[in-house]
Amino acid sequence: xxxxxxxxxxxxxxxxxxYVHVPYxxxxxxxxxxxxxxxxxxxxxxQRQYADEAIAEMQYGFGLMQNSGxxxxxxxxxFFGGGTPTLLPVEDLTKMLQGIRNTWGISNSAEVSIxxxxxxx
Numbered sequence: 842x843x844x845x846x847x848x849x850x851x852x853x854x855x856x857x858x859x860y861v862h863v864p865y866x867x868x869x870x871x872x873x874x875x876x877x878x879x880x881x882x883x884x885x886x887x888q889r890q891y892a893d894e895a896i897a898e899m900q901y902g903f904g905l906m907q908n909s910g911x912x913x914x915x916x917x918x919x920f921f922g923g924g925t926p927t928l929l930p931v932e933d934l935t936k937m938l939q940g941i942r943n944t945w946g947i948s949n950s951a952e953v954s955i956x957x958x959x960x961x962x
Contacts, residue, residue, distance in 0.1 A: 844909040852911055858918035859941050861895055863926035867961070877924045892933040896940035903944045915946035921955040928961050 843849075865888055866877045886894050907913075919941055921934065934955070941947060 842905060842908065844905055844911070849909050849911060853914070856917040857914045857945070858920070859899075859916045859945065861919070861921045861926070861937055861941075863891065863895075863921060863923040863929060865891070865923065865928050866925050867928060867958075875924065888929065891929065892936045892940075895937050896944075899940050899944045913945065915948040915951070916941055917948050917951055919947065919951060919953040923956055925958050925961055926955050927957040 862876070864876055864878050866873075866879060869877060869879060919938065921937070926934065938947075938953070947953070
């Protein structure tokens with residue numbers, strides 16, 4: 842499987858960034874339209890397994906990029922969004938950040954940020 846041609850065209854002239862979607866929330870807010878779940882709603886994986894599952898997705902994405910002829914590039918930005926990524930243990934967030942570093946590398950000047958709610962920081 843390859844990426845669509847319109848994704849590949851000009852890709853090396855654009856910054857490369859990694860977005861890690863963490864779909865978990867303590868409660869579902871009435872105003873939210875994002876793909877989110879409370880810890881008991883998401884089937885197929887658990888919050889405990891999420892870091893490993895996300896790293897497997899990263900490796901899959903890296904393979905798609907290679908198969909599509911894109912050269913390896915370091916991430917210039919990393920954003921953990923969701924959901925509420927800060928509901929995960931710090932060790933899981935660190936593990937996923939290391940997964941990005943091991944998969945693509947992270948630029949020395951990269952911006953790394955995380956979405957957070959004040960009740961989970």
